[in-house]
Amino acid sequence: MASLGLLAPYAQDVRSSRGRRIAEDASPIRRPYARDRDRILHATAFRRLNHRPQVFIYHEGDHFRSRLTHSLEVAQIARSIARALRVDEDLTEAVALAHDLGHPPFGHAGERALDAAIADAGGFDHNAQSLRVVTKLERIYADFDGLNLTWETLEGLVKHNGPLRAEEAPIAEPILDYCATHDLELDSFASVEAQIAALADDIAYTAHDVDDGYRAGCFTFSELGRIPLAGRYLDELDAAYPGLEPARRLYELKRRLITAMVNDVLEETRKRLEHLPSQSADSVRAAKQAMVAFSGPMRTELDALHKFLFGRVYRHPRVMRIMGDAEDIVVELFERYARDPGALPPEWREEARGGDPRASARHVADFIAGQTDRYAIAEHRRLFDATPELR
Template identity: 70%
Template sequence: MFPAETGASGAALAPYAVDPRQSRGRLVAEPPCPTRSLYQRDRDRILHAAAFRRLNYKTQVFIYHEGDHYRSRLTHSLEVAQIARALARTLRVDEDLTEALALAHDLGHPPFGHAGERALDAAMARAAGFDHNAQSLRVVTDLERKYANFDGLNLTWETLEGLVKHNGPLLGPRAEKPVPDPVLTYCAKQDLELATFASVEAQIAALADDIAYNNHDIDDGYRAGLFTFNDLAEVPLAARVLAEAMAAHPGIDGARLINEAIRRLITAMIADVAAETTRRLAMLQPQSAADIRHADRAMVAFSDTMRADVDALRAFLFARVYREPRIMRIMGEAEGVVGDLFRRYATDPAALPPEWREQAPEPGTPAFARHVADFIAGMTDRYALAEHARLFDATPDLR
């Protein structure tokens, strides 16, 4: 095992990196592992979690039965982790903490991706709503129940902080929306300092998520026939990499061209984030992870030019993939499935499986609504459809 002050490559960590030797530890004290650092142990617990395995059958963009080549939440999370580790190594921060955060960032997603989240948020309107980031915190602090001495995974403070704040502070002038109730509830027993930024490691995981989903949604959208290369060439950043790939490989076939273009896009985005982050760090001159937390802006970011290019790419994907009529129809039907399930369980607790009935709070209370949301959020796409078919006379095919 490398010493705590070095990364996986053996290079010395930067002064602004999170140092495992200065960790604030776990809510429930545990003896150290003789063979792994704190954050390696966090990563391993996430990998072995049931919620992580279920991501394999949760929608990214395309429903699982549309084809074996499309991304699921699991494969998306693995791609995020790969990109995040590459950036962490370049910026000389803790790769294991970065990887743990990348792998955990979607653990709270319900079935059918953002469609399922919208349905649960609407169903929970009178019980403080539903947020997948807050649900990820519930998964790792409560809902995973496999250890004898505690509920959840008992992850380190730094991992929990990064999971909650990877998109920025949740309190203060930089906060974009109210703090979800599950986050406030948890912070009452372990303060995650919601008014500050998270670590560089957490910020890397957030940008890696952006890089991964923008690029693999291009790949999946092209495979699904939702746009052509001519369509994609309307996006300036994509046009540049397509031209480079075709110039370097005249006559290249479509399957290779889309992969070559995506490879170049990912490389360009990673290089841009590394350069912009290095520039921001040079201006701040942080001497500790605390300096990152108390900075007046995020340190890990795209340059203004790349941000504009990424925004244009995202607008293309919204128009040609996420808002494509067939995808919209399927996601609308998926929202209906989740809404139906919530209303049935909420009004008929006997419809819940025995183990969830036995643990249920008083029906009709906000706590019971949260219990139902926890159950549905943990479902895979196929289990949600099977439950709907069990409880209702007609279930949409989602094709």
């Protein structure tokens, strides 16, 4: 990354970091945010993202995105934006890589199932679960549970989509529980670096859901071309490369969509940063609006594209049928583990048998949330006579 002296004044300066919850000796070769990034990359929870889907189940094809490949794409886009804005690339990348660690098997279908299953124990939210993973559930270090990440990375993980304010929307119980002893200042914005990670997530999933959705047969180029943002670049490609084969046409479209979104974010963000009352990281956190954002016209075009993807990909009958079956798998696994803790692995049984029903339910949800798709399917086959094929 750039020398600290070359960082913009609104960047998060690692020298003013609030540090780690548990003090550690400094590394002689890596700055704190780089250590955070590396700890996330080496975490068990990060590896498990390889067999969790974005939209399509892992066995539907080797070329569809998983949560792991999505996270890597988000990190690449985020780092490019961070470099252009002269902010801390390591912190940006750490938040980008960690943002999906809390997703359970089968993505949002699994999240809905777990949220309903533990509604009386505070519910389930994947962002809150990401915090639990990096502060409690990842148990690989001798001196502490979790990864002992810096305050700024934890702040970014929890608030990358904006402040959490109870008067605007309920705050997930695990986040409130954690902040009771380690305050992440939920009512303020996160750093520019964390905000970049959030927009990079939007950019990545928009582009790759177009890619995956087309290759899955959810729509045609002709149908996609009716959406202004995509149609504009399809027309450009047809003019420059008439008769281009579909695979190249699709990739070139994705490239242009990503470039257009990144350039728009950079232009809009620079405008907003110019109007900060003071050019500092604290001023970013105290601002009345996000500093990293799409322009109004781009947001309008993206809304139209997302509406198209929602109807043609996320609510495609095949996707809905598979995710409905996947949701049933998670519900049945939870009910079985909760009723019979002996069905859990030995190291998970004792706490599931605890006297507090809320804590036991959360514990079972933690176990399921850590499963990959294929492990959840294997567990269901082990415990039940019939398991949906998810095809």
